[in-house]
Amino acid sequence: MSGPQPTSLGALGVADAAAPRSFRTPIGTHDLMPPESGRWVALMGAFVAAAERAGFDYVATPIFEDVGVFARIGEGTDVVGKEMYEFFDRSDRHLALRPECTASVCRAFAQHRPTTPWKVWYQGPFFRYEAPQAGRFRQFHQIGAETLGTDDPDADVEIIALAATFFDAVGLQRAPLAVNSMGDADTRAAYGDALTAYLHRRRADLDPQDRDKIERHPLRILDSKRTATAAVADEAPRIADYLTTETASHFERVRSGLDALGIEHHLEHRLVRGLDYYTRTTFEFRATGLDAAQNAICGGGRYNGLVEALGGPPTPGIGFALGIERLLLACDAEGVFEVPHRRAEVWVIDTTGGAAARDLSHYLRGLGIRADRCFDDRSMRAQMRAADRSGAEIALIVGADEAAAGTVTVRPLRCPDGTGTQMAQQTVQRSSLASTLRDVFDALNSPAPAVVGESNGA
Incomplete structure (x- = not known):
């Protein structure tokens, strides 16, 4: 093989667990991170x-x-x-x-x-x-x-x-x-000859970094942003005259x-x-x-x-x-096209072990709703804080009472537009959750996801 030979991973220290390295992006690259x-x-x-x-x-x-x-x-x-x-x-x-x-x-x-x-x-x-x-x-x-x-x-x-x-x-x-x-092709040939002849006459006026382009690639000289070369290019023959x-x-x-x-x-x-x-x-x-x-x-x-x-x-x-x-x-x-603020529409709070949050989140996403939840069996207070931070408009709460009755508590997290009054929470059967959410979204003056209410039951 005439090309460069690959370096072994061992030679790079990849297998040396005793000497961990901190890695960063290579020069000239960057990580694209949220948001x-x-x-x-x-x-x-x-x-x-x-x-x-x-x-x-x-x-x-x-x-x-x-x-x-x-x-x-x-x-x-x-x-x-x-x-x-x-x-x-x-x-x-x-x-x-x-x-x-x-x-x-x-x-x-x-x-x-x-x-x-x-x-x-x-x-x-x-x-x-x-x-x-x-x-x-x-x-x-x-x-x-x-x-x-x-x-x-x-x-x-x-x-x-x-x-x-x-x-x-x-x-x-x-x-x-x-x-x-x-x-x-005919245009470029005729123009190339005229441009090259002109640039040779003005060679001394060009920036030194552009002079070698006269023979190699004269058109690139017209594109130069260097001050001396740009002045020469401004007075060069125009290709429009050779069309x-x-x-x-x-x-x-x-x-x-x-x-x-x-x-x-x-x-x-x-x-x-x-x-x-x-x-x-x-x-x-x-x-x-x-x-x-x-x-x-x-x-x-x-x-x-x-x-x-x-x-x-x-x-x-x-x-x-x-x-x-x-x-x-x-x-x-x-000052245009700013980073979009993508927030959950509904945050599911589950104090019964997490299975209800898992199932409800999946169900809501199937209805076209942006839904999220906490993990690791966090406390009610911690989950409510997460819901507030998320910017969600509605929290769905499943505690021991709701789990036993097959219900969900629907708690609006913001006031309807133009009012300063928080909407009251309500506890509903899971079979009517989709229609209830549609009504709450409407009351909050938020466009309801198109598919909410197309199916019932969680």
């Missing part, structure tokens, strides 16, 4: 709702792929040249953790040949070895969507509209949309479509995106509440030719990806 995790769940729910309304289905690809899948991103890019996590497995296969998902989705399309247009969304962790900073991690998380199999400019409009609709759903307002066109008649017409249709849907946007001549597979439409949403160097929260574009490069038939495609961590920073900057 923040609830915010991620809500964010995913908002995206899934928008994607499904637009006819997109879920696709999941492996976290690692043959390294050649991602080489199609562009050998001259930092993603491939410096940031990819590569390894050899035990069969000496050269693999890489996925740094992005578009190439993986195109590989899946080339392999399975689904019916077109193929509209899919994805989510998950991705990996790049780069310097960690606010909103940028070595293991980061993205949501994205792709449409393959059509070159219709209205598909470009639809994919951009999906992202815009999602941002509206989470309340984000300060994320203007920038658009540009990369044209086709063919066909690609110019395509781009005009995209822009007129965005206008028709009321999606504000502006033309950004320096917007070329950093990966080699982009053609025609490119776009970015940039959060103005974040630092300018890290304010791109969503980006994408058209990539006609990528499926073919991965062994499939010529297939046009358009898509985007958005970073969850950075998007939530943008939400924080605007």
